[in-house]
Amino acid sequence: GENVEQHPSTLSVQEGDSAVIKCTYSDSASNYFPWYKQELGKRPQLIIDIRSNVGEKKDQRIAVTLNKTAKHFSLHITETQPEDSAVYFCAASLYGGATNKLIFGTGTLLAVQP
Amino acid sequence: DTAVSQTPKYLVTQMGNDKSIKCEQNLGHDTMYWYKQDSKKFLKIMFSYNNKELIINETVPNRFSPKSPDKAHLNLHINSLELGDSAVYFCASSLLEWGEQFFGPGTRLTVL
Numbered sequence: 001g002e003n004v005e006q007h008p009s010t011l012s013v014q015e016g017d018s019a020v021i022k023c024t025y026s027d028s029a030s031n032y033f034p035w036y037k038q039e040l041g042k043r044p045q046l047i048i049d050i051r052s053n054v055g056e057k058k059d060q061r062i063a064v065t066l067n068k069t070a071k072h073f074s075l076h077i078t079e080t081q082p083e084d085s086a087v088y089f090c091a092a093s094l095y096g097g098a099t100n101k102l103i104f105g106t107g108t109l110l111a112v113q114p
Numbered sequence: 115d116t117a118v119s120q121t122p123k124y125l126v127t128q129m130g131n132d133k134s135i136k137c138e139q140n141l142g143h144d145t146m147y148w149y150k151q152d153s154k155k156f157l158k159i160m161f162s163y164n165n166k167e168l169i170i171n172e173t174v175p176n177r178f179s180p181k182s183p184d185k186a187h188l189n190l191h192i193n194s195l196e197l198g199d200s201a202v203y204f205c206a207s208s209l210l211e212w213g214e215q216f217f218g219p220g221t222r223l224t225v226l
Contacts (some may be wrong), residue, residue: 034214043204043217044157087155101170102215104157 002027004092006105013080014113021108023090024072030092033066033073034102039086047088048075080112117141118218120205126224127195134191135221137205145169146188147215148180149204157204163188195225 003026013019025033034049050057050064050073057064061080066073077084090105118139127133139146147170148160162170163182177193188205205218 038155043219045217046214049214089157101159101162103159107155107157109155 002030002092002101002103004090004103004105006090006108008108009106010109010111012111012113015080015082017080019075019077019080019084019110019112021075021088021090021110022072023074023092023105024070025092025103026071027092027094028068028071029094032093033064034091034093035064035075036089036091036104037086038089038107044089077110080110082112082114085110085112118205118207118216120203120218120221122221123219124222124224126226128226129195129197131195132191132193133195133223134189135203135205135223137188137190137218139186139205139207139216139218141207141209141216143207143209143216144185145208145210146182146185147206147208148188148190149206149217151202151204151220153201161188161190192223195223197225199223200225 006023031052035047036044037047038044048059048062048064050066061078063076087107087109089107091102093102121136145164147162149157150160151157160174161180166182179191182188202220202222204220206215208215
C-alpha cells in the first residue's frame with residue numbers, strides 16, 4: 001500500500017523567511033496530493049492540493065511542487081508569518097479511484113519566530 | 115453554520131467501558147470518514163462510508179464499530195475501551211469518494 005514520508009519533523013524559521021517541507025510517496029498510481037494545516041488544538045484544514053497532471057501550483061504565499069518521476073512533492077511557504085505556525089501534513093491518494101483513502105505523512109511542526 | 119460537527123468534544127472514561135462518538139455533516143457530502151490522531155499527531159484513516167455503505171475498513175480492532183444511519187451521520191462506537199484507545203478522533207466528509215476532505219473539530223478521548 002501507499003506510504004508517505006515527510007521531512008523535517010520540526011522546522012523553525014524567522015518571520016519573513018521561507019519554509020520548505022518535503023514528502024515522498026511510494027505508490028506511483030497516486031495522483032492527488034493535498035496539504036493540510038493543523039493549528040494547535042484545531043482540526044486539519046486543506047490549504048492547497050495538486051494533481052499529478054500539474055507540476056506546480058501556487059496560491060499567494062503558498063506553493064506546491066510535484067516531481068512524479070522521483071515521487072516527491074514539496075510545500076513552499078514564502079514570507080512566513082507567526083500565524084503560519086502549525087503542524088503541516090502532506091497526503092497522497094488515488095483521485096477518482098474507488099476510494100479516497102488519504103495516506104498522511106507524519107507531520108511537520110513549523111514554528112515561525114517573530 | 116457548522117459544516118462537520120462531532121459530539122462530545124471531550125470524553126474521559128474508565129478502561130472497559132463502552133462509548134460512542136457522533137458525527138454530523140450538513141454539507142450534503144456523500145462520503146464520511148473516521149480518523150485517529152495519536153499523541154505523536156499521526157493521522158490514520160480508520161473507516162470510510164459512502165452513502166451509508168462501508169468502503170474503507172482499515173486494520174482496526176473489532177471493538178470499533180462505525181454506524182451510518184444516513185448520509186449525513188457517521189457514528190463511532192467503541193467497546194471495552196483500552197488505554198491505547200486514548201487519542202483524538204476526527205470525523206471528516208467529502209463530496210465524492212475523492213476530493214477535499216472537511217474535518218470535524220475532533221473528540222479527545224482519554225481512557226483511564
